[in-house]
Amino acid sequence: MTDSPAHPGVDLRALSDRRTARLTGWMADAGLDHLVLTGPDHIRYATGHRAQLVSEGVDWYAAIVGADGEAEVFVPFTDTDVPEPGPALPRLRRLRPAPSWAPAACQPGQWARSLATALSTRHARRVGYDALDAGILHDVAADLPGTRFRPCAADLFALRAVKDPLEIALVEAACRINAAALDLAVDSADIGTRDHDLLAVAAAHQHRLGAEFLTHSVCNVRKGSGGWFADGAPLKEGEPFFLDIGCHGPGGYASDAARTGFVGEPPAGIARAWQQLLTAYQEGQDAARPGVRCSVIHETINACLARHKLPVTPYGTGHGVGLRCCELPSINAAGRMDSDAVLRPGHVIALEPETAVDHHGTLFVLKIEDNFAVTETGLRRLTHHTRA
Amino acid sequence: MTDSPAHPGVDLRALSDRRTARLTGWMADAGLDHLVLTGPDHIRYATGHRAQLVSEGVDWYAAIVGADGEAEVFVPFTDTDVPEPGPALPRLRRLRPAPSWAPAACQPGQWARSLATALSTRHARRVGYDALDAGILHDVAADLPGTRFRPCAADLFALRAVKDPLEIALVEAACRINAAALDLAVDSADIGTRDHDLLAVAAAHQHRLGAEFLTHSVCNVRKGSGGWFADGAPLKEGEPFFLDIGCHGPGGYASDAARTGFVGEPPAGIARAWQQLLTAYQEGQDAARPGVRCSVIHETINACLARHKLPVTPYGTGHGVGLRCCELPSINAAGRMDSDAVLRPGHVIALEPETAVDHHGTLFVLKIEDNFAVTETGLRRLTHHTRA
Structure with missing residues (x-):
């Protein structure tokens, strides 16, 4: 092996x-x-x-x-x-x-x-x-x-929660599979493509690239927050959608990642909200350094979203990744965790902010998620994508 | 919905x-x-x-x-x-x-x-x-x-364990998805096709056909019994392989099915063992009538395999199927179950006999699995396949 x-x-x-x-x-x-x-x-x-x-x-x-x-x-x-x-x-x-x-x-x-x-x-x-x-x-x-x-x-x-470098290498291997599958699925989106079709492309590539086990296959097309599940909805011109998929790679270590895609050019309001989500995401990544409490990362992301008058992420904005897709440390509001852990080198985390934007009466959820190793100086990204 | x-x-x-x-x-x-x-x-x-x-x-x-x-x-x-x-x-x-x-x-x-x-x-x-x-x-x-x-x-x-007719209709809907995905995957097999490629075809079709959730993706190419996992092995001329996959369909009810495929014509010894497995499988289905204890079905299958001097199925030869892929009733040796349930109309079960055959020093596992509803008179098959 x-x-x-x-x-x-x-x-x-x-x-x-x-x-x-x-x-x-x-x-x-x-x-x-x-x-x-x-x-x-x-x-x-x-x-x-x-x-x-x-x-x-x-x-x-x-x-x-x-x-x-x-x-x-x-x-x-x-x-x-x-x-x-x-x-x-x-x-x-x-x-x-x-x-x-x-x-x-x-x-x-x-x-x-x-x-x-x-x-x-x-x-x-x-x-x-x-x-x-x-x-x-x-x-x-x-x-x-x-x-x-x-x-x-x-x-x-x-x-x-604190990983050995060999464990981080295996998470990174799973991330290569998962990120490539995600990119191929997002790239396959066109007008009329159904949520089920996007998940089919993603799952097929996870297997082709050698995933051990597929953990989840979430696709949100015109669903509100908490609308995790595909139901045959076709993509429409200018609309955003998101995919959130995971798998275990060889050795059993997991990757958990999400991408928002757009069919054609999104309307200005949606494009602006997306850029603001990316800003909040970057501020969260910048805050994620050894010695910082996990709730600080969470509050940093949500404060930035609130500053832009966007809905905050209505759940934990992150979690550990290892032999489980979702493990410690939890990254959430202090009041939702038994313990507000201090980030340490060797932690491997997912960050997954979400916001939403109304467009002509339909609520579109925007989401992104990557996996990172915590180093002495900050985060090292493990999910490398070909798109932003 | x-x-x-x-x-x-x-x-x-x-x-x-x-x-x-x-x-x-x-x-x-x-x-x-x-x-x-x-x-x-x-x-x-x-x-x-x-x-x-x-x-x-x-x-x-x-x-x-x-x-x-x-x-x-x-x-x-x-x-x-x-x-x-x-x-x-x-x-x-x-x-x-x-x-x-x-x-x-x-x-x-x-x-x-x-x-x-x-x-x-x-x-x-x-x-x-x-x-x-x-x-x-x-x-x-x-x-x-x-x-x-x-x-x-x-x-x-x-x-x-005893299902309402509406529940059986939903299991049957999941079975349509799962059986079609399985057939397409088996049909895609050729010399050099890898186990990962077969699973990719299966998973893609499960999604395209509207599965809610993929439960498992097992592929055995030249592994022994208990060798459930793909590792990149390519198919060779004349060799058997098996796929065992599952999913939840709309409404959340599951299907769990398996097929053995062959790349080209299998050698006579393997072909004979396969026919003998099918005979044992049929004897198990014939034994599965209301009023019969589950262990009797299990022993019927294994007695037939033993009669043909083939290895018996080294685990439970069946289980219930419903909102879980694997639930009650268990179909196993009496000594491996807390309770040896009596089969009743409304039970929905999977039967999954396995045997193995040696060919030039390599042990090939042969397996088949379908889902059935128990009626007043016997079994009604829920997984309809285009191949035997």
């Missing part, structure tokens, strides 16, 4: 070693001897195993990770134990059968028995979990009265 | 009434005065609101549903309360702001406060939840000592 054109030069074995060192170091600090992980991103981080098979399969797999970083993973696709399943994944020691093709909560007895048995065999005493179903957790804990369980999803996302 | 070519004649208002009658009837029987729902499929079922924005956004939204079926939904895309947000969704009375673009467990304080306040205002006493994060649940429950919470995901999936 190391010589794929999509992630040239990334030594996945070295990345695995670094991730494991960070994870097991954190486990030691937190006093945890085991983790039970069900999130495909956490499983990938800890074991390298790819558990993102279908969008809804968020709890079809479970990894049990020991204090030494060695792991076993319950998977839906085998009926026997598989020892040493991946020579490229040295810490993944065993695959074990799990129920197939249903949310874990549909088979709580199966899951509770399997997890309790595995944890008991390992003499687990202090176990962190990311997203284990509450009912299953209750049953596992009842089976293991001497074992303590505690939620650790927020800690794991915080741990993963 | 009712006159979309993808779901002709489906009266979504009538469907909403029927779903609400079923849901509130079940709540009354279960003694629940409220539900807290985070699964996009459960939210759609209860409110009509579309909460599937991105693959990982499984807990970005939360619906609170009262005993009368009226609901409010916390959403990531607004900074103010939105009363009566959808004239087409009469039971959805209000949208409320939630944290944006991160797993709920990253903002447990925000979520716990919002949910506890809403439940307290409604004087909720007995609350069912589908998949609320265990840590957030703990904090909400601590805030509301007089309120009892209980997990109800398995009950909700069981409730939804």
Whole structure:
């Protein structure tokens, strides 16, 4: 996998070693001897195993990770134990059968028995979990009265928020796929092109360029804010539209980006609002430096929009990007976040301001989104586009 | 939305009434005065609101549903309360702001406060939840000592397993999209075509034909069992490959289907194994009648494969299909399921047998999958293909 054109030069074995060192170091600090992980991103981080098979399969797999970083993973696709399943994944020691093709909560007895048995065999005493179903957790804990369980999803996302340079290289590889697909889709727009057609071009190119998984396919044509979904609407002369798409690239790291396109020349009012959105976007990027609180970036963008008498972005203007498309740090109003994180070098973020403009009674939403690595001096863009 | 070519004649208002009658009837029987729902499929079922924005956004939204079926939904895309947000969704009375673009467990304080306040205002006493994060649940429950919470995901999936005829019509509409995309992708295969190219054709057509959301894009070219993922492998003369793709159609109902294709004429041993898989598949379909236990279907398929000295399907050979791609009933070995359900009219299922055959030292996996409605007399196929 190391010589794929999509992630040239990334030594996945070295990345695995670094991730494991960070994870097991954190486990030691937190006093945890085991983790039970069900999130495909956490499983990938800890074991390298790819558990993102279908969008809804968020709890079809479970990894049990020991204090030494060695792991076993319950998977839906085998009926026997598989020892040493991946020579490229040295810490993944065993695959074990799990129920197939249903949310874990549909088979709580199966899951509770399997997890309790595995944890008991390992003499687990202090176990962190990311997203284990509450009912299953209750049953596992009842089976293991001497074992303590505690939620650790927020800690794991915080741990993963600051990326290793190899991780940033993989996000950048995903960004190359995603940005190219986005540009091709925007360039394909013409009068009469439907939102579905734009998404078709984008998805096809994400696959052709080697994406692992397509995360979302949003297209807004004459919908208001919150109008994320294509419904067959055809493009009209002079109108703006936006696309917001994402994918995981090889290695499982994601990209999340958006572009506003125009069919022909937009009316002056729309063109002016678009330039003002770009100004707000640039001010947000300029504000995004190490040491700045995330809410400051958010307020900078929205203050600029308000100054131009445009609607502010009615949601968080940014988020982390990594093995999940949307992870920590959140970039939002301070009142909408548990913690207003300080931006640090190694954070990888998406910024995604939105505004809207009325034209002859129709509200057009304008949006842009790129991904950036935070460096010692500011932002380095990871999504390179051929258009503004 | 009712006159979309993808779901002709489906009266979504009538469907909403029927779903609400079923849901509130079940709540009354279960003694629940409220539900807290985070699964996009459960939210759609209860409110009509579309909460599937991105693959990982499984807990970005939360619906609170009262005993009368009226609901409010916390959403990531607004900074103010939105009363009566959808004239087409009469039971959805209000949208409320939630944290944006991160797993709920990253903002447990925000979520716990919002949910506890809403439940307290409604004087909720007995609350069912589908998949609320265990840590957030703990904090909400601590805030509301007089309120009892209980997990109800398995009950909700069981409730939804038997479909209304309008739901079956929507699954069939999704199947039209998915089967057509699959056929076009298989037909595009030629020597040198890469797995990524096949998936590109499939995804583009799913979008062009009006899919709401793409759930998975699996392609196996010369991988063993469990080799779900494209990696750029080119097709070779005489070789089989398989595609397994899914999508949600308009209305949010899913289709999940798979096809094995051949580049040119397969060698005799592979062709024979393929015919034997089709025989096993047909025997499974013939066994799938109301009153039969799901494990019997599974064992029928695998017994036929074993009789032909082929590897059995190493996972569940089927599952329900509805607002999730994979839901109840599970069709698997009795020992891999909490409950070995009896097949009933109105169930909608996928059957997906797999086998494998060695050819000159390479293991080729053969797979097929269609969706079926269970009628009084047996199965009615919902995925219509132009090829066998």
